[in-house]
Amino acid sequence: MNRQSNTYTIIYSTVLVIVVGVVLSLVYQALRPQQLDNIANDTKRQILASARIVPQSGQTIADLYSSHIKDSYIVNSEGEKIDSDTDPFDVNVSLQIKKPADERLLPVFECDTDNGLKYIVPVYGAGLWGPIWGYLAFDSNGDTIYGAYFAHQGETPGLGAEIEKPAFSDQFEGKDIFSPSGEFMSVAVVKTGKEPAGQAWVHAVSGGTITSQGVQAMLYNSLEPYSAFFLKLKGDAKKDIADASDSKPNENAKATNEVELNEIEP
Amino acid sequence: MNVNKSLLPLVNPLSKDNPVIVQVLGICSALAVTAKLEPALVMTISVTAVLALANVIISLLRNTIPTSIRIIVQLVVVAALVVIVDQVLKAWNYEVSKALSVFIGLIITNCIIMGRLEAFAMSNRPWASFLDGIGNGLGYGIILVIVAFFRELLGSGTLFGCQVIPQWCYEHGYQNNGMMILPPMALITVACIIWVHRSRNKDLQE
Numbered sequence: 001m002n003r004q005s006n007t008y009t010i011i012y013s014t015v016l017v018i019v020v021g022v023v024l025s026l027v028y029q030a031l032r033p034q035q036l037d038n039i040a041n042d043t044k045r046q047i048l049a050s051a052r053i054v055p056q057s058g059q060t061i062a063d064l065y066s067s068h069i070k071d072s073y074i075v076n077s078e079g080e081k082i083d084s085d086t087d088p089f090d091v092n093v094s095l096q097i098k099k100p101a102d103e104r105l106l107p108v109f110e111c112d113t114d115n116g117l118k119y120i121v122p123v124y125g126a127g128l129w130g131p132i133w134g135y136l137a138f139d140s141n142g143d144t145i146y147g148a149y150f151a152h153q154g155e156t157p158g159l160g161a162e163i164e165k166p167a168f169s170d171q172f173e174g175k176d177i178f179s180p181s182g183e184f185m186s187v188a189v190v191k192t193g194k195e196p197a198g199q200a201w202v203h204a205v206s207g208g209t210i211t212s213q214g215v216q217a218m219l220y221n222s223l224e225p226y227s228a229f230f231l232k233l234k235g236d237a238k239k240d241i242a243d244a245s246d247s248k249p250n251e252n253a254k255a256t257n258e259v260e261l262n263e264i265e266p
Numbered sequence: 267m268n269v270n271k272s273l274l275p276l277v278n279p280l281s282k283d284n285p286v287i288v289q290v291l292g293i294c295s296a297l298a299v300t301a302k303l304e305p306a307l308v309m310t311i312s313v314t315a316v317l318a319l320a321n322v323i324i325s326l327l328r329n330t331i332p333t334s335i336r337i338i339v340q341l342v343v344v345a346a347l348v349v350i351v352d353q354v355l356k357a358w359n360y361e362v363s364k365a366l367s368v369f370i371g372l373i374i375t376n377c378i379i380m381g382r383l384e385a386f387a388m389s390n391r392p393w394a395s396f397l398d399g400i401g402n403g404l405g406y407g408i409i410l411v412i413v414a415f416f417r418e419l420l421g422s423g424t425l426f427g428c429q430v431i432p433q434w435c436y437e438h439g440y441q442n443n444g445m446m447i448l449p450p451m452a453l454i455t456v457a458c459i460i461w462v463h464r465s466r467n468k469d470l471q472e
Contacts, residue, residue, distance in 0.1 A: 009332040016339060020346045027350050031357035038360040129368070154368040158301035158422060158447040207444060 043089070050135035050149040051111045051118050070117075071110040077102045079228030093124040093222075094131065101225040108229065111137060118146050119233065121226055125218025128210040129154040132163065132218060136172070142233025145187070148172035150215065160211030168205060175200035177223060178234070184227040189216040275386070275398035279405035281467075286409040287460045288470065291377040296410055297452040299369050303426050306414035307407075308362055309369055314403025316347050317379050321399035323347075324387040331388075340383045341374075348373045378406055413455045421446030 002008060044065040045055070055064055072088040073081050088107035096104045109120040118137040125132055134150035148169040155161040162168055172187065179185050179198065188201040189212045195201050204212030223230075285291045295313075299305045323343050324331075331339050352370045355363035363370070373379070382402050387395040418424055423431035423442045431440065445451055464470050 003330070003332055004334070009335055012330070012332055013335055013338070016342060020342055024346060024349055027353050031353050034357040035353070035360075038356065042360060042364070156301070157299070157305060158418075207447060 040089075046149050046151060047109055047120055047135050048111075050120055050147050051113050051137040052147040053111075053113065068111050068113065069109050070112050072107065074105045074107055075226070075229045076106065077104065077225040077228060079226075079230075079232045091122075093122045093133065097124045097222065104225050106225055106229070108226075113146075115146070116140060121223070123218050123222035125214050125221060127152050127155045127163075127214040128160050128208075129156070132211065132214055134169075134218075136219075136223070138230065138233075140233060141237040142230035143176045143178050145172045145175045145177065152211070155208070155211050158207075160205065160208035162205040162208060163211055163215055168202075171202035175202065177230070178227075182231065182234070184224055186216075186220040186223055189213070189219075272394070273397065275390075275394050276401040279398070279401040280408065281405075281463070282470070284405045284409065284463075285378045285381070285402050286406055287456065287463050289378075289381070291381055292406055293453070293456070295369070295372060295376055296406075296413060296456060297449045298372070300410055300414040300417055300452050300455075301421065301447050303411065303414045303418050305366060305369060306410040308366055309373075310403065310407030310410055312351055312366070312370060313373055313376060313378070313406055314400060316344065316351060316373050317382060317403045318396055318399030319347050320344050320379060320383060321387040321395040322392050324383045325390060325392040325395035328388050336388065337380075337384070340380060344379055344383070345374050378402055409456065409459060412459060413452055416455055417446045417451060421451075 041061045045061050048054070048061070048064055048068060051068070053064060053068055055061055074084050074086065074088050074091065076082050082105075084105060086105065088109065091105050091107045093107075096106070107122060111118045111120050117140050119140065119142070120135050120137045123134050123136060130153035132150065132152040132155065134148060136148050137146040138144065139146050150163045150169050152161060152164060155163065175187050177184065177186055177200065185199045188196050188199050189204045190196065190201050191204055204215075279285055282288070286293065286296055295309065299309045320340070320343050324340055327339070327343075348370065351373075352363070355366070355370065382398060386398045390398070415425070418426075419430065420443050423429060423436075431442075
């Protein structure tokens with residue numbers, strides 16, 4: 001057969017494409033369950049990492065996850081739990097972030113750690129080359145960050161990719177996302193010498209300016225819809241302290257307030 | 267050098283016919299993945315695997331491929347292999363696959379692969395093509411690893427992520443050279459390698 005003829009060329013390319021297509025779909029089908037397992041496991045590892053729980057040798061992620069994550073639910077931007085068929089674990093944060101704040105499904109994971117109950121929320125945004133995401137664990141006062149985990153798809157190794165290193169994420173520990181007056185401030189990611197007053201900040205990655213700005217924007221955009229939820233936690237925390245100090249019924253309100261403030265200071 | 271003639275496709279690309287420093291191909295990825303040693307090493311392995319397999323497949327098909335669409339056929343084969351490598355890594359070695367992320371996809375655009383398919387596999391037998399693929403993959407890898415070694419050592423003070431510059435150096439004012447992490451330094455390092463290589467191989471000088 002003439003190998004230069006149009007018929008041969010068309011038949012050849014058709015057969016080639018079909019063969020390659022079949023091979024690729026077989027490979028995909030065969031490996032899919034394993035890949036989904038890996039992805040779910042990796043998400044669990046990231047959630048736990050934000051609460052500073054790292055598997056020791058012999059521990060599996062799945063066991064650790066089920067023993068530490070006591071509860072998970074979805075809240076709306078009013079901070080109310082909503083009933084949804086979706087498992088909070090399966091909420092696709094990258095899709096939610098595109099919706100207006102009041103329509104988003106906001107997953108919350110309650111994590112039992114050695115240092116008390118922590119609330120873990122996902123964050124998602126854009127770096128220089130692609131998406132960046134992470135998880136933040138909050139103390140039960142709904143304000144102070146207990147731990148952070150960041151990941152990225154393809155930031156430059158040695159530069160933007162440094163956001164996934166503990167050297168960067170450990171800085172977040174102890175930062176408050178609300179101002180003392182209860183206004184949502186998020187956490188700024190800034191250069192040395194540009195530290196803002198009146199807002200919690202961490203130092204940016206040198207050489208990774210765009211990624212660092214991406215982290216700052218990601219934190220603001222992803223955490224802001226949660227502010228009602230966190231304020232409620234904050235309120236509950238205050239109330240608990242108030243209840244505890246309420247043992248003397250005749251004490252005046254001002255004194256109670258002072259106790260509250262003192263106890264809330266970390 | 268006295269080398270068995272049938273092994274020439276394997277040995278030549280390591281030095282005299284190196285794809286990076288003599289043919290100046292694959293520079294883009296030499297720049298992208300060499301800030302650290304680990305990605306450079308895994309990239310070497312992946313490129314070598316894809317190149318060797320693609321060379322064999324194209325060599326087997328070489329007498330059936332219509333000339334007018336040969337580049338497309340080569341691309342389809344390379345793209346399919348890269349997707350398979352990516353999927354297999356995702357299933358069996360998720361950590362490595364995450365570390366490499368976009369770089370695996372970028373193997374498709376590596377000029378060395380298309381170059382070897384077109385220049386060698388289209389006109390040679392499968393075994394020779396296989397050796398040529400391995401040789402060129404390793405030739406590419408040697409340069410990648412050398413560049414990554416210097417960039418990670420001088421840029422981050424580490425090798426494979428372990429600190430090798432002792433702490434007292436930092437305490438006495440030594441600083442990592444942040445410029446080594448930036449992409450242009452990969453080109454300058456490659457240029458230095460070419461300089462040394464040419465000065466030792468007079469016949470390559472123009």
